[in-house]
Amino acid sequence: MKLLEERIIQDGRILPGDVLKIDNFLNHQIDVRLMDQIGDEFYKLFKDTAPTRIMTIEASGIAIAMSTSRSFGYLPIVFAKKTAASNMSSDVYQAKEHSYTRNVDYTVHVAKNYLSKDDRVLILDDFLANGEAMKALISICEQAGAEVVGCGAVVAKTYQPGERTLKGMGYKVEVLARVKSMSDDGKIEFED
Amino acid sequence: MKLLEERIIQDGRILPGDVLKIDNFLNHQIDVRLMDQIGDEFYKLFKDTAPTRIMTIEASGIAIAMSTSRSFGYLPIVFAKKTAASNMSSDVYQAKEHSYTRNVDYTVHVAKNYLSKDDRVLILDDFLANGEAMKALISICEQAGAEVVGCGAVVAKTYQPGERTLKGMGYKVEVLARVKSMSDDGKIEFED
Numbered sequence: 001m002k003l004l005e006e007r008i009i010q011d012g013r014i015l016p017g018d019v020l021k022i023d024n025f026l027n028h029q030i031d032v033r034l035m036d037q038i039g040d041e042f043y044k045l046f047k048d049t050a051p052t053r054i055m056t057i058e059a060s061g062i063a064i065a066m067s068t069s070r071s072f073g074y075l076p077i078v079f080a081k082k083t084a085a086s087n088m089s090s091d092v093y094q095a096k097e098h099s100y101t102r103n104v105d106y107t108v109h110v111a112k113n114y115l116s117k118d119d120r121v122l123i124l125d126d127f128l129a130n131g132e133a134m135k136a137l138i139s140i141c142e143q144a145g146a147e148v149v150g151c152g153a154v155v156a157k158t159y160q161p162g163e164r165t166l167k168g169m170g171y172k173v174e175v176l177a178r179v180k181s182m183s184d185d186g187k188i189e190f191e192d
Numbered sequence: 193m194k195l196l197e198e199r200i201i202q203d204g205r206i207l208p209g210d211v212l213k214i215d216n217f218l219n220h221q222i223d224v225r226l227m228d229q230i231g232d233e234f235y236k237l238f239k240d241t242a243p244t245r246i247m248t249i250e251a252s253g254i255a256i257a258m259s260t261s262r263s264f265g266y267l268p269i270v271f272a273k274k275t276a277a278s279n280m281s282s283d284v285y286q287a288k289e290h291s292y293t294r295n296v297d298y299t300v301h302v303a304k305n306y307l308s309k310d311d312r313v314l315i316l317d318d319f320l321a322n323g324e325a326m327k328a329l330i331s332i333c334e335q336a337g338a339e340v341v342g343c344g345a346v347v348a349k350t351y352q353p354g355e356r357t358l359k360g361m362g363y364k365v366e367v368l369a370r371v372k373s374m375s376d377d378g379k380i381e382f383e384d
Binding site: 023024026029030031032033035037057058059062063065066067069070074075076078079081083102110111113114 | 221255257273
C-alpha cells in the first residue's frame, strides 16, 4: 500500500532494538482518514473470503477493525482482551501469547458468546512480528470451531518469521507494508 | 439517546456487584453501526465546542473515538495507555487512575508529542462511574496546557458521583444513557 509506505517513511522513527515506531498515526495517535484507507485496502484484499466477523486484540487493533468493518458494510467485531477484569465471565476461550515488545506473557481471551462455529473470521492487527498474537487468536477460533478466512496486518518486517509461519500453517496472509530493512540512519526499505 | 437505551434494555445484563454488562455491543463485541450513531450523537452535543482533538483511554474508548472522529470530519485521536511498554518514550505526561472495576491503580500516559497547548480536547469514554479515568485524562491535558472542551460518556449510573464531580469542576459533560436504577430482576431505568 503505497500511501502507507510513504507515511511510514515520512513519520516512522527507528529506535534502538530494531523498533519501528509509527505511533503518530497508528497506535497512540490515530489518523482516522488513513485508517479508513487501510480498511478499504483490507476490504479489497479479503472480500473474496466472505468473512462474517472481524477479530482483533486490544488495544491498537481496535481502530483497524473499526475502519475495516465499515469498509465491509458493517461486520461485527470482537476484540480479545489481555487481562482478566473482575467482571469478566469465566465462560471464555483462552490462549497464551508471548509479547516480545514487552517481554511478558499474556493470557488473551474472548467470551464464548461472541464467536461461533458458523463464523468466518478475518483476524486483523497492527504489527505482525513473530506471529504470537495472531497464533493466539487462531487458537481461540479453533476452540470455537470457527473458520479463520484470513490474517491481515498493517506492518511486518519480512526478516521476522510471523508472515512465513502463518502462511506455512495454510492461512491467507496480507500485509500492507512489508519492511525489508531499516538502517541506523533512519532509512526504511520495503518489499514489493 | 433513545436507541442506545433500548439496546441496553434489550442486551444489557446485570451482574452481582451492581455491574451493568453491555459487552455484546460496546466493549468486547462491537456493533460498529451503533457506534457510528453514537459518534453522530456526540457530534451534535459537542460541535459547538469546536474540538481539535479527541482523547480517550485504551481499550474500549478507541471504538467510540473512531466513530466520533469521523462524525466530526476526521479529528485526530490520541488514546492514553495504561502500561509502560519497553519501547515507550520517557517523554510522556502521566496521571494516576484507580479502577474500581479491577481494583488496581494504573499510571496512564500520553506522549508529549500528541497533545499541545493549542489543542481543544474532547474526552470520550465508554463508562463514567466515579470519574477516575476522566480525571486522569483531564490532568494530562492540564499538564500539556491544552483546553478540555467537553467530556462525553456512553453510559453512566446517575447514583455514582462521576458526572456530578466533573460538572462541579466546571466541565461540559454529556452522557448518552443515564441509568437511574438497576434491579436484581434485570429491570433498568433511565433518567431523561
